[in-house]
Amino acid sequence: MQSIAILGRQPALGLAELESLFGAEKIHPLHGGGALLDISAGAVPFARLGGVIKLGTVLTILDTTDWFEIEKFLLPACKEHSQYVPEGKLTIGLSVYGLRVSTKMLERTSLSIKKTIKTTGRPVRIVPNKTLEISTPQILHNKLTHENGWELVFYRDGSKTIVARTNFVQDIESYTARDQARPMRDSRVGMLPPKLAQIIINLASSNTSPETVLDPFCGTGVVLQEASLMGMNAYGTDIEPRMVDYSIANLKWIREKWRIDNYVRIEVGDATNHQWKFEEGTVVACEGYLGLPFAHLPSDKQLQESVQASNTVMKAFLKNLSTQAGSGLRAAIAMPAWHVNKKIIHLPCLAQIEAFGWQRVNFKHVNFDDLIYHREDQIVGRELVVLEKI
Structure with a gap:
């Protein structure tokens, strides 16, 4: 299973770090400061990585970068997968990298996801997008990496879109203390x-x-x-x-x-x-x-x-x-x-x-x-x- 890494301010440092730990053949750099890893997210010792700010599991790769086509895939997929989440309110946030989309479009898509999932009887809360990317403090505060949270990541790779779910983000409070x-x-x-x-x-x-x-x-x-x-x-x-x-x-x-x-x-x-x-x-x-x-x-x-x-x-x-x-x-x-x-x-x-x-x-x-x-x-x-x- 592949994972996706969102790298820090100087992506090359994170790439070298990942290459050093896992070997060059398992690392595939992405334009814009990301990398695909031929390693499952759970097998990556995320807490020891200094150059990776976010790590997620790749769910699928779509043959389109058109947001309306992505939304067509997203609505039924979210409804289907929501039934496998433990009982309780589901919290969802969307982050986009490299796609031509506005925060208003993301807001509309988020509301559509909410309505679709609510038809199953499950309560849903949406994390609003102030920017195209949900910030680390927002992810931590809203517990989007917990079992009842989803941060869905959409990362453009040429003519394709990588869809992933975030598993880990850097613990900013721990770094500040240290x-x-x-x-x-x-x-x-x-x-x-x-x-x-x-x-x-x-x-x-x-x-x-x-x-x-x-x-x-x-x-x-x-x-x-x-x-x-x-x-x-x-x-x-x-x-x-x-x-x-x-x-x-x-x-x-x-x-x-x-x-x-x-x-x-x-x-x-x-x-x-x-x-x-x-x-x-x-x-x-x-x-x-x-x-x-x-x-x-x-x-x-x-x-x-x-x-x-x-x-x-x-x-x-x-x-x-x-x-x-x-x-x-x-x-x-x-x-x-x-x-x-x-x-x-x-x-x-x-x-x-x-x-x-x-x-x-x-x-x-x-x-x-x-x-x-x-x-x-x-x-x-x-x-x-x-x-x-x-």
Whole structure:
């Protein structure tokens, strides 16, 4: 059974994440920020995905993109399938991607669905469309992923329309708590979003389920906390004792709040020379040294100094890690990429990866330049570099 994934703000990150976990042959990118998966929705560990905001089961694929033809199919189908839903009021919402339809047309269709199902004696409530897509808060508030809820998704794929029912959406309250409610935060060292930390871990995981995630630049412990929530052991080091203390406090909080009982080890260590204790099943997932967080366009001198400083640290780190890593060890590292005058400046050491004993992992569905986490007007982006030890 196929499923459909609605990807996040930068779809390429979600595609790479899915490809890493399930293999390129099971992922079929869709125009507009979606993907078909040759995997059932129930077999996807949705809670650990950072780049997928919605996941649903494909019900059928129609040979039309005309909304009136879609409605002709929809009305009898909804009436038929409503009898298999447990007793009680049925709540329905419609979301459309890429089809030529207005919110007024959706409202009319929703009312027609309601009238059709009510002829069976079942009470129905419709979630109104403020936009063509039902928002995540609306889905959660109206319990559209519960057994008495339907969010029906209509996604245009060329001359066809994919019809799906949503099974999972991202838990926005949980992400907010994991980002903002942690006891120890420090904006001066940058704040890695939990969703991005999940993506980095999944890029490092490949199609395996690693036992331990090592973060040699652990900072306040975001990668370690997300690894813990995925059921993995967390091993972190940082050159600053203060950051180690912050990580320990945050991991204590996350373990108590989510009742996690994984192994955690956090210690002071300079990533350029520290000797880690590698266990079988370890992967490396981290955000490296990004240099200065420019709020405004830097001068050429400032930019070069920041590039050089970051390059020196990351080059030494890759060399140090290479001397300790066994063949095949996988690492996903967020490295700085500077957006200046409509150009992207990469770390120079990326051109020397093989000389350090690494090879860069290629993805079928995305290019290297697509794997840069970046917001508009942001100067320092995060380039997600996936490596394997030669």
